[in-house]
Amino acid sequence: MRNAFILIAAGLVLGGGAAFAASAENGKKAFVAHGCWQCHGFEGQGSVATSNGTVIAHTQLPFEAFETFVRSTNRAMPPYREAILSKADLTDIYAYLQSVPKPPAVASLPLLNP
């Protein structure tokens, strides 16, 4: 079910003035292989313990800003320079993050509304 969703979500990501064909499916694999999941969770949900609560699933950052941050961050997150994370993989990762299921409404979850 989720894989089908990812395939459907694969699309175009604009970056550097050019259009890149982006694969959410490949992005999911790259997200895991490059260790993004370690701090951000397998669905980009983040954690107060590892990402200061930042949620990168469905990030509102445009790809260019996203890439700039990933390449040059000097805060809690270590940088991923192009030597270790290609632009193609990063583009796919961005597509994956746009493709993950959106969370259900809080009101629809009885466990969060006891």
Added chain:
Amino acid sequence: MARELSRTRLNRRKFMAGVALAGAAGTPLAVQTANAAAPAIEPPPPRPSALPPNAALAAAETAPPQEITQVEGGRPGSDFMVDVIKTLDIKYLPSNPASSFRALHESLIDYGGNKQPEFLTCMHEESAVGMAHGYFKIAGKPLLTLCHGTVGLQHAAMGIYNAWCDRVPVIVVGGNDMDAAHRPPGVPTFHSAQDINALVRDFTKWDDTPVSAQHFAQSFVRMYKIATTPPYGPVMMSLDAGLQQEPIRDLGQKLYIPRFVPSSPPQGDSGAVKEAARLLVNAEHPVIVVDRAARTPDGIKLLVELADTLQAAVVDQGGRMNFPKTHYLNRPPNVIGQADVIIGMELSDFWGVVNGFVDNGSNGIGFNETKIKAGTKLISISSVELITKSNYQDFQRFQVVDVSMPADAEATLPALIEAVKSAIPNDRKAAIAQRGETFRKAYANGRENVKKAAAIAWDASPISTARLVMETWAQIKDLDWSLVASEGNVSNWPNRLWPMEKHHHWLGRSGGYGVGYGAPASVGAALANRDLGRFSVSIQSDGDLMYAPGVLWTAARHKIPLLAVMHNNRGYHQEVMHVQRLANFRNRVAYLGNDLAPLGTGIQNPDIEYHKLAESMGWWAKGPIKDPADLAPAIKEAVAVVKSGQPALLNVWTQPR
């Protein structure tokens, strides 16, 4: 001295002298005889690189004891030691057995009837100390543990360090056969040392090595008193095997057991209390930061009273259950940035409260940054200042404060509350009340934001930690529950989502961050809760459990009910991230092998079947659970098992944090 008096009276010494002679002479004699009988000069057969132990050595460690403790000339010292121990109302004694305290062990279970304390069989000394650690946090009373003075204490050391950092009293007694002229040779001598206490001296409050029964009585009561006087901490005694085993020396003096009278905790200086109150009532944004401030349930009430009086934000760092999570003044750490006065109570790291350390930078070297405004006044009440030692760095970075009270926070709170009430000027009361209204709104908004964050990845597999925590909560919320440990970091969801209000709802963490605390501390706390009729639940991480999983057997053996819901993220996740971080700094791709995580940090290939491990040791268990839809029925089933008096474990595959 004891040996001179007893040598001629004890068969033990005669027997051991014989063993020593045989042990010393046995092997060389055998070689000479074989050589003499040979008709021709033949080279001896090659000897293996590792020889089996000779007969005496093997017998000393493996054979049934051939000697017995003689009671000639009087009662054994260890019987009197049991009399002493019983005066202190110590309920349990978790321990792994060892020859160096066999005499005391025998006296405890036979002479003492295995009551007050009851011996609990442990499979690792670290587990025994961890159980005592967890037990105290519920019962408020320390346990005694016995260990081999060398190898056993080495096993126990990490647990003792955790207890030290977490300010928890544990009474540790290490058996040690000190008389080199008379102790058994071989293994028992390997297991003896001049000064076993040196191993843990840097992280115990006090230690001693008694040399007579009367000395034991004085030192045992003294060590109990020191351990249970705030700031609490573990204490250590080296107990000579001969002193335990031999008859008590008759020195013409009647033995006595000193009466235990608890010491009152140290309170803050009255002048410093008044100055603290003056600063707090005149502050625009006072913030109260607490770590281990509430030693008892009364501590929570006192903190609520202080916070209500000031309408001040409270940041609970969670070393203990200090402040109700349902109170609108319970605020996240970022309120520090608005503060003009901060009062820290029993903080383990005041520097870390007002400063940040970013583990990054151009060369991967961390840097510091302040979290507070210039001119913010700092007040500290901390008893830990009274027991600062040199070697281990648990005192953290030095932080200058404006008012420093080396005192127990809970004991100082009544005076501080009164001083604050007296110091509030009439023209400040409206502003203080208005501050409270602002916090009510912020609290309500914060609750909604936390729920929204929890809903993200709600249906994910592996299961989100928020889902794990709330599925568990749904099954225990109507019970008198106690979260006895939450190890492995589940993004602090229980503290953010569960309505924690009572002191036993949250026990804090290990203190020293020594991994392996969660499982034994859970069992120890569950033991105390069992006696109080409470339901114990733990969030049990995978790496933590595998340090000493034998504690599962101890729980089953002694019928300690506990629900362990596993946060199994299949790795040492802190280290997963550390190695990845270093690889990134160095512009290298982290090598994963066949794992998900950098090589050496994952716990997979094969995946450990924790449910089978637990089952093998007498637990009800189920797993691996990977689909969140399967969680609720499994937890419900496990809760029923625990309510029947058994421990139960659920092996749940989870998101990393």
